Amino acid sequence: MIALLDYGAGNVRSVRNAVAQLGCQLTDITAPEDILRAERIIFPGVGAFGSAMARLQQLGYIEPLREYLAADRPFLGICIGLQSLFEGSDEAPGVAGLGIIPGQVRRLDPHSLSVPHMGWNGIRLTRTSRWLATEKSAKLYFVHSYAARRTASNCDWVLAETDYGQPFISAVQRGQVRAVQFHPEKSGAVGLEILRRFLTGRGQMTRRDQMIYAPVASATHLAKRIIACLDVRNNDQGDLVVTKGDQYDVREAGEVRNLGKPIELARRYYEEGADEITFLNITAFRDSPLADQPMLEVLRRTSEQVFVPLTIGGGIRAFTDQDGRFYSALEVAAEYFRSGADKISIGSDAVYAAEEYLNRGNKDGSSAIEQIAAVYGNQAVVISIDPRRVYVASPDETTHTCIPTTEPGPNGETYCWFQCTVRGGREGRDLDVVQLARVCEELGAGELLINSIDRDGSKQGFDLELIALIRDAVTIPVIASSGAGCPAHFTQLFTAINTVEAALAAGIFHRHEVPIAAVKTELRHCGIETR
Template identity: 70%
Template sequence: MIALLDYGAGNVRSLRNAVHALGFALTEIERPEDILCAERLILPGVGSFGAAMRRLEELGYLKPLKDYLSAGRPFLGICLGLQILFAGSEESPGVPGLGIIPGQIRRFPGEGLSVPHMGWNAVRLQKHSPLFTGYAGEPFYFVHSYRALPGPENADWQLAFTDYGRPFLSAVQRGAVCAVQFHPEKSGQAGLALLRNFLAGTSASAPAIPLGDPTPTRLTKRIVACLDVRTNDQGDLVVTKGDQYDVREKTEGRAVRNLGKPVELAERYYQEGADEIAFLNITAFRASPLADQPMLEVLRRTSERVFVPLTIGGGIRAYTDGEGRSYSALAVAHAYFRAGADKVSIGSDAVLAVEDYLARGRVKDGSSAIEQIAAVYGNQAVVISIDPRRVYVNSPQDTPHTVIETRFPGPKGERYCWFQCTIKGGREGRDLDVVELARTCEALGAGEILLNSIDRDGTGAGFDLELIRLVRESVSIPVIASSGAGCVEHFAEVFCETGVEAALAAGIFHRREVPIEAVKSHLITQGIEIRNGEGASTPRHD
């Protein structure tokens, strides 16, 4: 019996779907005594170390779980499922872990690194393991702010290292008990192969790479395919794309552009090598997010076919429905995580939350969607989608906002500009600049910035490098560059010129003007570290 211990945190649907896609039956743990009946046990986890331990205790799972592990029975921990095997974590001082592995979980120190460690990275195997039978050096998907460090106290557990700053433990194993820091269910074919090895009880054989390879692993750049989803005039859910946020055709009738069906397009991009898929619901959600069953169904169906990270944006906020029932932003996010999302994207509500926070004198009160979701699901689960536009000024003294001297003068020859944040799909500007918004969202607990540009959207003129560089240098969390890509050279340019971790495109992928494979092939020629297609990666370089 293969059993899943789901204690209610994060997107477990994708793991279930991966197991089923591999042809294995899965049993759910429903009572504490079910744990000791399992023949193979999987424990996934996201979010806070302390919240996970408290939830396991509330459900009565701690003692039978410790008994199962102490007996050395087959076990696979995933992400937080690795970390709680240790004695404790800096994330939750005073909260004991399971104590199976000695040592404390430590936060990444920053020091020039973006935190969370988010994206595709490889592992360096230290010993043979059935888990990595056939492994040939492909990258896996990581997303975490805390990590386990190798040391003499855990030497007998050390299975694999990954490098980000200094080496950390990306896989541990002693006997039949093993755990990985990455998400195999979100790691494409390489991750599915690892899951299959565990589920089938594969015998150990030599991997396709040497053990103890000292060559550092590297975090790859990510290519994100974005699908703007809305109902068309006939009521069908379609993928569309606008020019400067206008999604209607220029022809008579002004119909909504229909570029395909969401699930089918997402699956196509997965097969073509997209590193992540982002859905942005641009018209539903406005009245009642949890009543938007078609979008929830899109997530459910996509997670059955697509085994890379999924982000959902649009309407992640508190609201009151037509019958007077109130729902928190956390409740809305929970529904989308359980439907298959790995991250939620917050747009207009992030701007309003920052304005409230600044009005309170920069005092956190836990009221914002950013704070609430990050506290339960972790910073890495919260993406802030920013929609800025240029406002030109003659001099930096003309505005209190962060100003740059631009290479692209304004309509009256202005040499300076600032980037104004907007809400409501760019229709309303606010007295808030992009640097203050990005920094404040990071302080509130966001784990990633999706940086759009109203000025470049749909133009094909290239990413706004001045905007992107400004934000990348202002925060220590990962940044996704968006808006304006028109050719493969634009992707190499944004990575080389700004240092962002990811680049996103929509229309050029939908219309096959610039295929994802072509983007990655060009990046390889430029020496940019990427995951080369579905399940492959570029060679590591010294």
């Protein structure tokens, strides 16, 4: 019996789907006694250390889980599932872990690199392993802000390390107890193979295996991510389609542009090598997101076929339904996570939350960003920023963060600031992108998606001035979007601003103008790390 330890937070549907893809069946652990009856346990980790441990305690799982692990029975921990094996974590001071492995989980250093560590990185085996062996160039998907490090007291547990500023533990194993910091269920074919080896019990080493799967000593590197974005809405016939706007206008000759079906396109992009898939929900259900069963079904069915991270944005916020029942943003997000989303993207509501924060001068826990991050972790919250240029003749004309620009305004202005907008770019606010980015990071966001109203659909390349401004303002990962028209634009972005972690595009992929493979080939040719 393969048992899933689902403590009620995060996207465990991906683990279920990955196991099903491999031809195995999962049984849910629903009571403490189920733990000791299990033949194999998978503990998938999504969320925050403190809330995860509190939930395990509440469910009465901690003592039987310790007993199961002490008996050296088959166990696979994923992300928080690995971190929970240690004595504690900086993420939740004073909260005890399971204490199976000596040591404390520490926060990654935000001074040299973006935190969370988000994206595709390699692993470096510290001892021979057939279970975890991969090709030297293989990448696996990581998303975390905290990690354990090798010490004299835990070195006999360490199976693999990964480099991000400094080495951290990316896999442990002693006997049949194993855990990984990365997400195999989100790591494509490589991750599925690692899961298969655990599920089938493969792992005994022959002498030939010891030569083939010997440890590799080379450093690992984080790859630049290429993300495919699908704007999804109802067309005039009521069908869900992928569309693309021209300066945010999705109609052409009076009809909604129909560039394909969302599930089919997502599958295509996964097969073509997209590192992530983002769905932007622009349907009529935005005002009542839990009634949007078609979009929830898109997520469910996509996650059965696509084993890279899925982000969903559009209308995920607190609301009151027609019957007068209030739903918090956390409740809404939870339904989307359960349906297959790995990350939630927040747009207009982030602007309103930032304005309220600046008026108050402090956090009060009321924003969707704070609520979702507290339960699911910062890495689960993406802020989608939709700015437009406002030109001025001199920085003295505005109180907002202003930059000199190489793209003069309509009257020859050589300075501009970037105004935040809401309602799909239709309404400007008295807030600039630096204010928004910094406040959202303070509230708990783990990633920023930088769109550009001025560049959207232009195929002139990314707005490097905008992206550099935001990249310098925050320590969390940044995704560049809007304006890509050819593979060289991606190279230009990562060369000019090498600290940007990812780039997103939509129309050029939908219309087959630029294949994802062509982008990655161009990047590799220029010496830029990709998956």
